[in-house]
Amino acid sequence: MCSLPFLTPSPMPLKTRLLAILFLFITPDLRAQEKHKDTGYLIFTLGKDTTLIGHYQVNGDDFDMTVLVRLTSEVHKLKGTLFPTGECKSVEGYAYKTVPGTDSVLLQTYSLVTRSDSTFTEQRIGGNVSRFGYAGKGMLHLGIYPYVFFTPLMALRAPGKSGDSLRSAHFVYGTKYPFTLKRINKSTVAAGSPVMGMFTIYLDKKGKPNYIDAIGSSLNVKGRILSYLNLDSLIRSEAIRAQQYGVMPPLNKPDSVQATIGTTGIHIAYSRPSRRGRVIFGEVVPWNRFWRTGANAATKIRLSGPIFFADKELPAGEYSIFTIPSKNGWTLMFNKEANIWGTQYNPAHDVLRVPMQVEQVKEPVDLMTIEVVPVNGGGVIRVLWENTKASVAFTTRK
Structure with a gap:
């Protein structure tokens, strides 16, 4: 039987031994935090059209994102907390439209919270409120454009072994669909549901997402992840374009x-x-x-x-x-x-x-x-x- 080093008599001072023990317990948590830490600017294109532009950031279980929807010239901002499995624990967000020369116009707010293994969502558009409750936890709540920006966050929490999957749920306005997060190989992860379709996320050598192929999915888009974009400038430019020419025609x-x-x-x-x-x-x-x-x-x-x-x-x-x-x-x-x-x-x-x-x-x-x-x-x-x-x-x- 081998002895644990910190239990074997040692000449090192007691304080040093206590610090060593603490380091052994903290190190795995630090590694997990680093694994689930990422930031990037994501551009989705549909053919020659740029449809979504945004920024996401995840630090451990906390995340936030900003998404510009070019089709409607809306901006969505949300933040929240994930369970260690990647399922949503809580989300708060709102959407607004920037009008040059005036204050921004609030379009809607939305929220999600999980209590006692049940998930509750709420969406407010003007005076209309939609609330739904679901049994269990879920990866996604569809009904807002930013749902595609969750895919990089999910990729960081995919199983480590090729072929292994995580099974969860996708909530869509009163209906619950199965959701799958699957490790294809070291550099590829797949995520999706019957209503969303499948997204394939490609990872770099550090295991971070850098490209998304969603051809054949509901949005039928491709996504590139960049290290930097001046998103505030793009939002202002899009507001000016929409004011001059109107919103983009339906695709x-x-x-x-x-x-x-x-x-x-x-x-x-x-x-x-x-x-x-x-x-x-x-x-x-x-x-x-x-x-x-x-x-x-x-x-x-x-x-x-x-x-x-x-x-x-x-x-x-x-x-x-x-x-x-x-x-x-x-x-x-x-x-x-x-x-x-x-x-x-x-x-x-x-x-x-x-x-x-x-x-x-x-x-x-x-x-x-x-x-x-x-x-x-x-x-x-x-x-x-x-x-x-x-x-x-x-x-x-x-």
């Missing part, structure tokens, strides 16, 4: 298409993302994985009667639409969960899958388009974007 346009084929009415509601100079298929829309076939909420089709794809029937009703694009052809899926967010796809709820034919078009399509057109006594559903057209024929009678 996605809500739209719908409807047609009557035979006696069957067909209505498709979707959100149309724009290309904005990006490479779409294979990058913005990855190959061989599900795509919401639009933006924001899942694309939804409503049928007044059944339609048929060869010998396969899709009964009358409402369905969400998803696709799996590949280089050699697409798969079109109709899912019985009609009213869901676009990243919440569950293949177990598919009611029908059919192949789509793919061809290239000469003139690029900037705004993603869905068409339903009558053809040869039946119809064709088409998806067009960039230089790609995916099509599938159907009939209204077997």
